[in-house]
Each structure stands twice: as structure tokens, then as C-alpha cells.
Amino acid sequence: MSKDNITDIAVIGGGAAGLAAAIEAKTAMPKAKVVILEKLDRVGKKLLATGNGKCNLSNINLSSEHYHGSVRNAMRIISSTTSAKDFFGSMGVVCIADKQGRIYPRSGSAATVLSALRLRMEELGVETRCGFEVNFIESTPKFFRISGSAGEKYPCRRIIVAAGGYAAPQFGTDGSVIRLLRSKGCHTTKICPAVAPLRVRPELLKGLKGVRAKGRVTAYSGGRFLKEEAGEIQFTESALSGICVFNMAHLISNYDGKLTLRLDLAADMETEQLAGYLRVIQYQRSKHTVEELLTGIFQRSLALWLVKNGLKRNMTDEISTLRDNELIQLARFIKAVDFDVISSASWKEAQVTSGGISGDCVDERLQLRSEKGIFLCGEILDVDGDCGGYNLQWAWSSGIAAGRNCADSLRGAVL
Numbered sequence: 001m002s003k004d005n006i007t008d009i010a011v012i013g014g015g016a017a018g019l020a021a022a023i024e025a026k027t028a029m030p031k032a033k034v035v036i037l038e039k040l041d042r043v044g045k046k047l048l049a050t051g052n053g054k055c056n057l058s059n060i061n062l063s064s065e066h067y068h069g070s071v072r073n074a075m076r077i078i079s080s081t082t083s084a085k086d087f088f089g090s091m092g093v094v095c096i097a098d099k100q101g102r103i104y105p106r107s108g109s110a111a112t113v114l115s116a117l118r119l120r121m122e123e124l125g126v127e128t129r130c131g132f133e134v135n136f137i138e139s140t141p142k143f144f145r146i147s148g149s150a151g152e153k154y155p156c157r158r159i160i161v162a163a164g165g166y167a168a169p170q171f172g173t174d175g176s177v178i179r180l181l182r183s184k185g186c187h188t189t190k191i192c193p194a195v196a197p198l199r200v201r202p203e204l205l206k207g208l209k210g211v212r213a214k215g216r217v218t219a220y221s222g223g224r225f226l227k228e229e230a231g232e233i234q235f236t237e238s239a240l241s242g243i244c245v246f247n248m249a250h251l252i253s254n255y256d257g258k259l260t261l262r263l264d265l266a267a268d269m270e271t272e273q274l275a276g277y278l279r280v281i282q283y284q285r286s287k288h289t290v291e292e293l294l295t296g297i298f299q300r301s302l303a304l305w306l307v308k309n310g311l312k313r314n315m316t317d318e319i320s321t322l323r324d325n326e327l328i329q330l331a332r333f334i335k336a337v338d339f340d341v342i343s344s345a346s347w348k349e350a351q352v353t354s355g356g357i358s359g360d361c362v363d364e365r366l367q368l369r370s371e372k373g374i375f376l377c378g379e380i381l382d383v384d385g386d387c388g389g390y391n392l393q394w395a396w397s398s399g400i401a402a403g404r405n406c407a408d409s410l411r412g413a414v415l
């Protein structure tokens with residue numbers, strides 16, 4: 001085969017990590033032919049849906065507590081690569097942080113981020129081939145041959161795999177390339193949906209569908225404290241949702257069937273303070289039924305649910321008939337409502353994959369140990385972050401690192 005027919009670097013997957021990897025590789029080696037092979041009809045489709053269309057592309061606080069997984073140098077990669085703010089700043093995108101430290105494009109639009117990436121690829125001459133679903137990678141002594149599902153063959157010298165995980169298959173990610181890498185000797189860690197709602201028994205949530213409440217979520221397993229986070233808790237027909245719940249979902253990989261979420265629905269008050277408030281209400285609303293006991297402090301459906309489940313009373317009982325120990329018992333209940341988690345939500349509802357190709361399968365340059373010349377980046381690897389820009393940051397950083405290392409590995413080769 002003539003050398004002109006062989007692409008220097010083929011990037012599998014045109015998501016956040018693949019776009020960053022292609023840009024970095026081409027910047028590091030301008031003469032190299034860099035091509036993105038993307039299964040969908042356009043690159044960056046998932047990117048447009050991130051952050052509710054606003055693209056929360058990074059976070060000011062990039063500490064290790066927000067990341068989980070087995071890639072040992074993940075934090076070093078994040079701290080040693082160009083920050084997302086500078087990466088996008090160099091493409092003319094102005095970024096700003098909100099009060100929680102979440103970084104967004106100033107435009108408030110994910111399209112700003114995608115079009116900046118596309119413009120940079122155009123300037124550099126990165127090529128894209130959409131509608132190419134990779135289903136096989138063959139290694140020959142001199143090059144790789146990538147096959148597509150329509151039978152097309154694509155010879156290349158190096159490969160960067162950036163095909164994502166299983167989460168949100170509606171955006172092209174169904175784990176097919178993870179399975180392909182397994183057949184090449186890679187192993188995976190336990191895989192489950194992360195940054196996702198958590199399912200509980202639906203009968204426990206009766207009457208709560210659509211309710212949103214501020215509070216604190218604490219995760220326990222067998223009484224052992226695991227993690228806590230404050231924020232808005234959302235109730236659906238069969239699941240608990242909201243960012244503070246999303247951030248507990250990765251725990252399923254270690255505590256499947258043994259995870260309990262405790263909700264503190266009055267995190268801004270001590271139990272004694274809450275009981276004091278209930279005593280005042282008892283005085284003010286003494287002639288009303290217990291249905292009205294909590295309607296001054298919670299949304300009506302939540303107020304009714306708490307009274308029904310926290311007091312063993314008929315809803316028609318008068319508030320004046322409540323004993324003080326019942327008020328204290330209700331205050332304690334409001335501050336510690338327990339739900340056993342049945343499972344996480346479906347892949348379609350999840351934003352991220354917990355688990356993936358194990359960190360043992362790649363070296364510190366993100367190159368496969370079993371097959372030199374193949375580099376991995378993004379969600380396909382066993383790294384997942386909390387909700388708040390951490391996952392896109394990993395995609396940019398690992399993409400930049402894989403792109404640069406891949407280009408470096410070609411140095412000396414005749415291009």
C-alpha cells in the first residue's frame with residue numbers, strides 16, 4: 001500500500017475528547033493527516049446537549065475528590081494539560097464561572113463551544129468522516145486497518161479511541177467500542193450509569209412526583225457513612241433525582257443493592273429548632289387538621305407526604321391533639337427520610353458511565369499496553385467525575401494528552 005493512502009492518525013469518535021485529541025495532534029504535527037471517524041451524521045452532538053444546552057465545560061475546583069476510577073495519573077493529566085478556560089480562550093471563546101465554580105461559555109450556549117472546535121479543526125485541516133461506525137480494528141505489522149459497519153476499510157498508522165461509554169446512547173454511545181477493545185485483550189472495571197437518577201420503590205414516592213425540595217442527601221451502606229451533598233432534590237414517579245442525587249450514582253458500582261440515601265429536608269435547621277417551629281404552628285393552626293401542619297414550610301404535596309409518613313395519625317385529626325413527642329418524632333423524620341436504592345436509572349437517563357477500560361490497560365501516555373500505537377481518551381476509560389463540569393474537563397484533558405502523545409509517537413516516522 002502506498003504511504004499516501006495511509007492516514008497518520010485516525011480518531012474514533014467525534015465527541016469532546018475526540019475533537020480535543022484531533023486538534024492537539026494536528027497542532028503538534030501539522031503535516032500529519034488527522035481524520036475523525038464518527039458514527040453519527042455530525043460530530044459533537046452530545047456536546048450540544050451538555051449543561052442543559054449551556055455546556056458546563058469545566059470547574060474552578062478540580063480536586064481529586066470529584067473524580068472516581070482506576071486511571072492512576074488522571075489528576076496529573078488534568079493538572080498538566082492546558083486548562084479548559086485557556087484551551088477555549090485560545091479559540092476566542094470567553095468563559096465565566098458561576099457562584100458554585102462551574103465554568104460555562106459566556107454566551108450561555110453549547111453551540112459556541114462546538115463551533116469554536118469546528119473552526120479550529122477547519123483552520124488546522126483536521127478531516128472528519130461522519131457516518132463511519134467502527135466495528136473492527138485489525139493490526140498488521142506496519143499499520144492498523146479500521147473497518148466500518150458498511151464494509152469500508154481505513155488504514156492508519158496510529159489510532160486515538162475516543163468513542164465514549166454507554167451513557168446516553170441517543171447520542172451515539174452504546175459501548176460498542178468498549179466491546180471491541182475487550183476482544184483485543186482489554187479488560188473493564190464494573191460498569192454502571194453515573195450522574196443519573198437513583199431508583200427507589202415507587203410506592204414510597206406516591207404523591208411526590210414533580211416535587212423539588214432543597215435539602216441534603218447522605219449515602220450510607222449498612223449504616224456506614226459514604227458521602228453527603230446538599231442541593232435540590234427532585235422526586236419522580238420511581239426515582240430520586242437532582243444534582244446531589246446524581247453525584248451518588250457512581251456508588252452503585254461498589255454498593256449495588258446495599259445503598260441507602262438519607263434525605264434531610266430541613267438541612268437549614270437543627271432538629272430542636274424544627275420542633276420549636278412545629279410547636280408554634282400547632283399554636284397558630286390548632287383548629288385545623290394535621291394536613292395543614294407543614295404547608296407553611298414545604299410544597300403542599302411534600303407537606304402531606306411527610307405528615308402521612310412521619311406521623312401515625314388520621315389526616316382529619318386536629319393539630320391541637322398532637323402530643324409534643326409526636327412533634328419531635330416528626331421533626332426527626334423530616335431530617336432523616338431513608339430510601340433504599342433499588343438501582344440506578346437507565347443508560348438513556350444517565351449522563352456518564354462509571355467504569356470503563358481499566359487504568360491498568362493503558363500506560364501513563366494513555367497508550368494501550370497490549371497494542372502500541374493505540375491511545376485512549378475520554379469516557380471510554382475508567383474515569384468519571386461528579387456533575388459540575390468535571391466530565392467534560394476529563395474529556396478535554398485526556399483528549400489533549402492522548403493527541404499530543406500520539407503525535408509524539410509518530411515523530412521520526414516519514415510523513
Ligand SMILES: Cc1cc2nc3c(=O)[nH]c(=O)nc-3n(C[C@H](O)[C@H](O)[C@H](O)COP(=O)(O)OP(=O)(O)OC[C@H]3O[C@@H](n4cnc5c(N)ncnc54)[C@H](O)[C@@H]3O)c2cc1C
Nearest residue numbers: 013015016017039050051056134164172378379389391392
Ligand atoms: C445530557 C447530558 C448532559 C451532560 N452535561 C455535562 C456538562 O454540562 N458538563 C460535563 O462535564 N459533562 C456533561 N455530560 C457528560 C459529558 O458530555 C461526557 O462525559 C463527555 O461528552 C464524554 O466525552 P467523550 O468524547 O469521551 O465521549 P462522547 O462525547 O460520548 O463522544 C463519543 C463519540 O463517539 C462516537 N462513537 C461511538 N461509537 C462509535 C463507533 N463505533 N464508531 C465511530 N464513532 C463512534 C459517538 O457517536 C460520539 O460522538 C453530559 C452528558 C449528557 C448525556
